[in-house]
Amino acid sequence: MARTGRGFEVGLRDPAKASLRSIVFLAFFSCLPSGWASLPAVRLDSIYPPSASRGTEQEVIIKGVDLEFVSWMRFSREGIRARVKKDEDGDAVPNAFVVTVDQEVPVGIHKVRVGGPKFGASNCRSFVVSDLPEVAAGTDNRTREKAFEVKLGSTVYGKAFAGGYSWFRFSAEKGQRILGESEVDDFDTKFLPSLALFDSEGGEVLTVPQGNVLDFIAPSQGEWYVRLSDFLYKGGADYVYRLTLSTRPHIDLVFPPVGKPGTTGEFTLLGRNLPGGHPSPWKTRHGQMLEQKTVRIRLPDRDSPVVFGSSGHSDLRSGLLDHFEYREKSRNGISNAAFLAYASEPIIYERADDLESSSEDQRISFPCAFVGKFFPYADKDRLRFSAKKGEVLHMEVFSERLGCSSHVLMLVERITRDDDGTETFSEIGRSVETGALLGEDFYNSATREPSQVFDVSTRDPNYRLEVPEDGEYRVVLYDLFNGGVPNPLNVYCLCIRKIHPGYYLTSYNLLPPKAIDYKWAAYVKSPTIRNGEI
Numbered sequence: 001m002a003r004t005g006r007g008f009e010v011g012l013r014d015p016a017k018a019s020l021r022s023i024v025f026l027a028f029f030s031c032l033p034s035g036w037a038s039l040p041a042v043r044l045d046s047i048y049p050p051s052a053s054r055g056t057e058q059e060v061i062i063k064g065v066d067l068e069f070v071s072w073m074r075f076s077r078e079g080i081r082a083r084v085k086k087d088e089d090g091d092a093v094p095n096a097f098v099v100t101v102d103q104e105v106p107v108g109i110h111k112v113r114v115g116g117p118k119f120g121a122s123n124c125r126s127f128v129v130s131d132l133p134e135v136a137a138g139t140d141n142r143t144r145e146k147a148f149e150v151k152l153g154s155t156v157y158g159k160a161f162a163g164g165y166s167w168f169r170f171s172a173e174k175g176q177r178i179l180g181e182s183e184v185d186d187f188d189t190k191f192l193p194s195l196a197l198f199d200s201e202g203g204e205v206l207t208v209p210q211g212n213v214l215d216f217i218a219p220s221q222g223e224w225y226v227r228l229s230d231f232l233y234k235g236g237a238d239y240v241y242r243l244t245l246s247t248r249p250h251i252d253l254v255f256p257p258v259g260k261p262g263t264t265g266e267f268t269l270l271g272r273n274l275p276g277g278h279p280s281p282w283k284t285r286h287g288q289m290l291e292q293k294t295v296r297i298r299l300p301d302r303d304s305p306v307v308f309g310s311s312g313h314s315d316l317r318s319g320l321l322d323h324f325e326y327r328e329k330s331r332n333g334i335s336n337a338a339f340l341a342y343a344s345e346p347i348i349y350e351r352a353d354d355l356e357s358s359s360e361d362q363r364i365s366f367p368c369a370f371v372g373k374f375f376p377y378a379d380k381d382r383l384r385f386s387a388k389k390g391e392v393l394h395m396e397v398f399s400e401r402l403g404c405s406s407h408v409l410m411l412v413e414r415i416t417r418d419d420d421g422t423e424t425f426s427e428i429g430r431s432v433e434t435g436a437l438l439g440e441d442f443y444n445s446a447t448r449e450p451s452q453v454f455d456v457s458t459r460d461p462n463y464r465l466e467v468p469e470d471g472e473y474r475v476v477l478y479d480l481f482n483g484g485v486p487n488p489l490n491v492y493c494l495c496i497r498k499i500h501p502g503y504y505l506t507s508y509n510l511l512p513p514k515a516i517d518y519k520w521a522a523y524v525k526s527p528t529i530r531n532g533e534i
Helices: 015-030 034-038
Strands: 043-048 051-053 057-065 072-075 080-086 092-101 108-116 125-130 134-136 154-159 166-172 177-181 193-198 204-208 213-217 222-230 240-246 250-255 264-272 278-283 289-298 323-326 338-342 347-349 368-373 380-387 392-398 408-417 423-431 442-444 449-451 462-466 471-479 491-498
Touching: 043 108, 043 125, 051 057, 051 092, 051 134, 072 080, 166 240, 193 213, 204 213, 222 240, 250 338, 392 408, 408 462, 423 462, 471 491
Parallel strands: 051 125, 134 154, 347 368
Antiparallel strands: 043 057, 057 092, 072 108, 080 092, 108 125, 154 240, 166 222, 177 213, 177 240, 193 204, 193 222, 250 264, 264 289, 278 289, 323 338, 368 491, 380 471, 392 462, 392 491, 408 423, 408 471, 442 449
C-alpha cells in the first residue's frame, strides 16, 4: 500500500522487501491444498482466568476445538511459562495448565497459544499481566447482602450472571479517590460493563451505565458497594469480567499526543490519582475533575523494538501508527498505558489565545505536525500557509486514531486578494473521513460475496492537494461532534507534507467466513503448516 509521507509510519521501510513478503504471504493462502480441509486444526477459544499477577502462579483452563493432543502453552513474552497441570497420580489434567509469571514481566497484554505435535499451533488469545493481587469472585455474590469483599488495590475476576448482578464491597478512608476499572479491551470477552456505586445504607451514589471507569471520592470513612453487570444483562462463560478497585493512577491524556522519535521532551499528563499531580482547570465530559502533572519522557528511536512492543490495548486503526506507550508508576500501582504517536515533521502548537477566540488564522509552514484542540464549544481552527504551483501535498488529520471521539471535517481553501486588499476564500476541496481496506477480499463461495478482512476506515480525514497556483491557502478544521458538552481532551494532529511514496507490510489474523463453506473447513485464525508438508 502506498505511503504518503514519513509521519505516523509503521512496518518495513524497504519497498522491495515489502512487496516480496506480501507476495509470499498471499501465495501461501492461495496455494493451500484442498486436501487439508478435512484435517483438524487446533482452535483456542478462551483461557480462564484471563490474567495473573507478576511473581505468581495461576491455574488456567482452556476451551476450544481439537484440543485432545495439546501438550504446550506458549506466550509472546519471555518470563511467562506454562506447564501441564497433573493430578495426584501424575496424570495430565485435560485442558489445564499452571502459568508462572516472573516479577520482571511488563504489565499489560500478552499473547498466548497452545498446541501439540499432532495438530500444530492454535490461534492466539490475550492474557493480561497485572501488578496487583488477583482473586476469584466466586458465584455467591448476586445480592448486596452477599457482596464479595474486595481489598483496595486488588483485582477480582469472574463470569457475569445472565439477568442479574455481581456485588462487591470495599472500605475507604475519607478523601480517597477510588477508581473502579472494568477494562474489557484487555482480553477476549463479550462482557460490556455497567457499573453503579452504593453507600452502606443502599442509596445509589453514582452510576456508569455504559463505561468501564467508576470515579469516586469518598466523603467519609466507611463501606461502599459496587454493582456490576453486563449492559444487556447477558452472562455465562463468554462474559468474563475483571474489576479493579484501587487508588492507582489513571491517565486520560498525554499532551501533546505526539512526539519526535529519539528525543526527550516535556509532556503534560491529565488524569486521576497522579503521584505529585495537582488540580487542573479541566474536567472530563462526564464532569470528573482532572489532575495534571508535567513529566519528561524519552521517546525511543523509530526503529527501536520497543516501538512495536505494545502492552496496552490499542484500536486497530491506532495500532497502525508508530507509537510509544507510557505508564505512570506509583506505590499504589501502575497506570494504564497512555498512547504517544510519533511525528517525523516539526511540531507546531495551537496558539494559547486560540482557545478563547478562533476568529484569526494561525500561520504555519510545511512540512509540519500541527497539534491543537477542538475546544471550546463549536471551535473552528483556521491554518494559513503559502505554497507554490505544482507542489503535491498530503494533508492528514489524526484524532479518532489518537483515542478521541471526534469526527473531523477538513476544508481546503484558496485565498485571493482584491486590489484593495480584501481577501476572498474559495473552497477547493474537503474531506470528512478515510475509507481504507488493507489486504485481499477473500471470496466466500457459500454466500457468493467478497469478505472484507481488514477494514481500517476512520473518521479522520485526509486530502491530496496539487497546488494550482502560487499563493496563500487555508485549512479549516472542525469537529462535527463538538455540538454538545465541550471536551478539553478532544485533541488532534494535522500533518502536512509533500508526498513521499513508499510501502509497509502489515500482518494480521484472518477471520473465518460468515457462512460455513466446506472448502474452507480448515480456515482458522492462524495459518496451519503441518509437519513434513512444506
